[in-house]
Amino acid sequence: MSGNRIIEQVKIDDIDLSDETYKISSGKFHSADSSENSLKRLNSNALHALADSIEKIGLINLPILKKVKDRYMIICGFKRVHAMKFINCMLQTSATVILPESAEPSQEEKISCASIAIADNAFQRQLNVMEQLRGVSLLKEYLSIEQIALSSHLIFNSRMNVAMIRMFDELSRMPESVHELIENERLAMTTALKLKECAIEEIDSFADLFLKIRTGLNKQKEIITNIIEIAAREDISIADLISSDDIISITDQDDIDENRKGNLVRSILLQRRYPNLSKAKEQFAENFKKLSMKGDIKFDPPVDFEGRDYTFSFKVSTVEELTQKVEILSRVSHNPLIGQILP
Amino acid sequence: MKIDTLFMDRHLNSSDETDYIIQKVGLQPEYVIDSRVVYDHVNASEDPVTKGKQTLYITENHGAVIKECPGTSHYTCCDYTILHTGTFCTMDCSYCILQAYFHPPVLQYFAGQKKIFNALDDLFAQKKTFRVGTGEFTDSLIWEKLSQLPSNLVKKFAGQKSSILELKTKTINIDSLKEIDHNQKTVIAWSLNTPAVIKSEERDTASLKARLHAAKRCEKWGYRLAFHFDPLVIYDGCELDYKEVIRSIFADSASGGAGILPESIVWISLGTFRFMPPLKQVIEKRFPDSRIPYGEFITGLDNKMRYFKPLRIALYQKIVSYIREYAPAVLLYFCMEDQDVWEKSLGFFPKREGALGEILDRSVTEKCNLVNL
Numbered sequence: 001m002s003g004n005r006i007i008e009q010v011k012i013d014d015i016d017l018s019d020e021t022y023k024i025s026s027g028k029f030h031s032a033d034s035s036e037n038s039l040k041r042l043n044s045n046a047l048h049a050l051a052d053s054i055e056k057i058g059l060i061n062l063p064i065l066k067k068v069k070d071r072y073m074i075i076c077g078f079k080r081v082h083a084m085k086f087i088n089c090m091l092q093t094s095a096t097v098i099l100p101e102s103a104e105p106s107q108e109e110k111i112s113c114a115s116i117a118i119a120d121n122a123f124q125r126q127l128n129v130m131e132q133l134r135g136v137s138l139l140k141e142y143l144s145i146e147q148i149a150l151s152s153h154l155i156f157n158s159r160m161n162v163a164m165i166r167m168f169d170e171l172s173r174m175p176e177s178v179h180e181l182i183e184n185e186r187l188a189m190t191t192a193l194k195l196k197e198c199a200i201e202e203i204d205s206f207a208d209l210f211l212k213i214r215t216g217l218n219k220q221k222e223i224i225t226n227i228i229e230i231a232a233r234e235d236i237s238i239a240d241l242i243s244s245d246d247i248i249s250i251t252d253q254d255d256i257d258e259n260r261k262g263n264l265v266r267s268i269l270l271q272r273r274y275p276n277l278s279k280a281k282e283q284f285a286e287n288f289k290k291l292s293m294k295g296d297i298k299f300d301p302p303v304d305f306e307g308r309d310y311t312f313s314f315k316v317s318t319v320e321e322l323t324q325k326v327e328i329l330s331r332v333s334h335n336p337l338i339g340q341i342l343p
Numbered sequence: 344m345k346i347d348t349l350f351m352d353r354h355l356n357s358s359d360e361t362d363y364i365i366q367k368v369g370l371q372p373e374y375v376i377d378s379r380v381v382y383d384h385v386n387a388s389e390d391p392v393t394k395g396k397q398t399l400y401i402t403e404n405h406g407a408v409i410k411e412c413p414g415t416s417h418y419t420c421c422d423y424t425i426l427h428t429g430t431f432c433t434m435d436c437s438y439c440i441l442q443a444y445f446h447p448p449v450l451q452y453f454a455g456q457k458k459i460f461n462a463l464d465d466l467f468a469q470k471k472t473f474r475v476g477t478g479e480f481t482d483s484l485i486w487e488k489l490s491q492l493p494s495n496l497v498k499k500f501a502g503q504k505s506s507i508l509e510l511k512t513k514t515i516n517i518d519s520l521k522e523i524d525h526n527q528k529t530v531i532a533w534s535l536n537t538p539a540v541i542k543s544e545e546r547d548t549a550s551l552k553a554r555l556h557a558a559k560r561c562e563k564w565g566y567r568l569a570f571h572f573d574p575l576v577i578y579d580g581c582e583l584d585y586k587e588v589i590r591s592i593f594a595d596s597a598s599g600g601a602g603i604l605p606e607s608i609v610w611i612s613l614g615t616f617r618f619m620p621p622l623k624q625v626i627e628k629r630f631p632d633s634r635i636p637y638g639e640f641i642t643g644l645d646n647k648m649r650y651f652k653p654l655r656i657a658l659y660q661k662i663v664s665y666i667r668e669y670a671p672a673v674l675l676y677f678c679m680e681d682q683d684v685w686e687k688s689l690g691f692f693p694k695r696e697g698a699l700g701e702i703l704d705r706s707v708t709e710k711c712n713l714v715n716l
Binding site: 229230232233273274275276277280303304305306307308343 | 638641644683
């Protein structure tokens, strides 16, 4: 651990709120414009609540700052410092200050600051996916994946293996649109990784789509795979496919909920990816209806019509029910339509 | 692909055979005690498959020299016999299962013709018909430029009457086969495809025209021929493209064809593209422009991805009709297909286990003058 630390009184105005180098937690506190108007755009409810608490009860955990020339950058305690900005009569605060060892911070100092920034959060609560991702991204500037894995339990309060860190590293290099989807739980992490080979504009198209639909992990993967493959096979761009009438007519509808939109989009894509198979399944379903097989008898084709075995299945609990089912099957066996279905 | 690294198993004694290969490759071998050195060399590359095609390892076969073709479950197989003389290939086809079959994929030449010939003697002594091929885990004739084994095998088979050798290839490496008294006991077989597929999916292979020209030369030398339409790839307009390939086989030279005589052909096999799921990622990574993995595939009964069956049948029906126009009597068969496909495309199904093998045996018995004992 590098850097001398002292506790001192720091003017709040001397703390650089714009430098979020070591911020790993979610939520925007600062925009590029640090004027009074932009402060109003902050997540003010949460900060007001924290500000009230600090004003009345006091600051419980000191923020950790690093002295940079005559200003201070925040290492951990972004929320606390921003909250204190709201307290009108609070002009200064106690803080733990890391003093610089030299004019230019060393590699060791940077690693130390990054570790503190992550650990401060990780040892208070479980980090969410994006926080872990930002933490890995921060450390990756100075350490190898293997080095991060070795010390992960000390920094992240949980052991991460190399594969996991590699995954976070890959995700961290994806566009912001993907990060937002992950943060808002609209896209699973492993699904997002399927997009890593796509161009930026393609990823943005996917992001637009997943903002409008909601599906589970496996269906997300299927949707992405089918879009990529349809686009490749039909030699069209992913953006054009996602913005095609078929898809837009579903995603832009206001009166369908996101889950239903997800299912409808999935269905459209399956039909387009597997047109002949989809048609065969529809035809089978139509034929099944025409057979009018009452009595809860299931009639299933071979999976994807590859094998030769069709299956009739039903349950019976009395001899009477069995007789009834047998009669239905006998009637079906004389229906000319069954000759068209079975080989 | 050019071989740029040569390894040789230190346990192998130098011989005329190994000296010949080393001289032909034109590289000094690195002698290794453990094959792991070779595997590590290949695996260290970012693209081990490509590296494996550029790295030749001369070693001996520590396993069975002769084995039954693994075939597949749930679909009819032809009871082929594999003569295991080497692994992998210097050509680079996107759909090649060998990319995902070997871990890592390494170009291996199994030296020790004595061991191979002893195994063949044992096979011949059974006095049963065997259809033996060297083209299952490698291309039979990529070795023709480096080794005398292909021509020596032709001579070996010429000296018996119960079995045939099939040399299956996408090359035109046939020069050393010209002057051999093969006694019609060797079938030279070419894998064929449309020019579009050859261009996009079969890197470093001979053109269709060149393959058919080579086939005609072999026919003139008295060899029996075979053609394998495998994999058949479904794409828009593929039927007409395959029709043209078939025309090219049989039409005379005045019409721009190779003029192959139907009676020279022992069989033509048909098989649509099928693959184990892990191959898809390999294709996407090594051949990112290939569209071949994006056909309408379903999971087959043997867990291989196959085209949706009605699509397979539709293509097979067309191809069978195209072939029948020129060669109504030539033996056609399917590689790894089911009853529906057989019945709807060829009008019959060799249901009994071994039935397909017997049909193929009859064809070679007649065309290659085998003696059944």
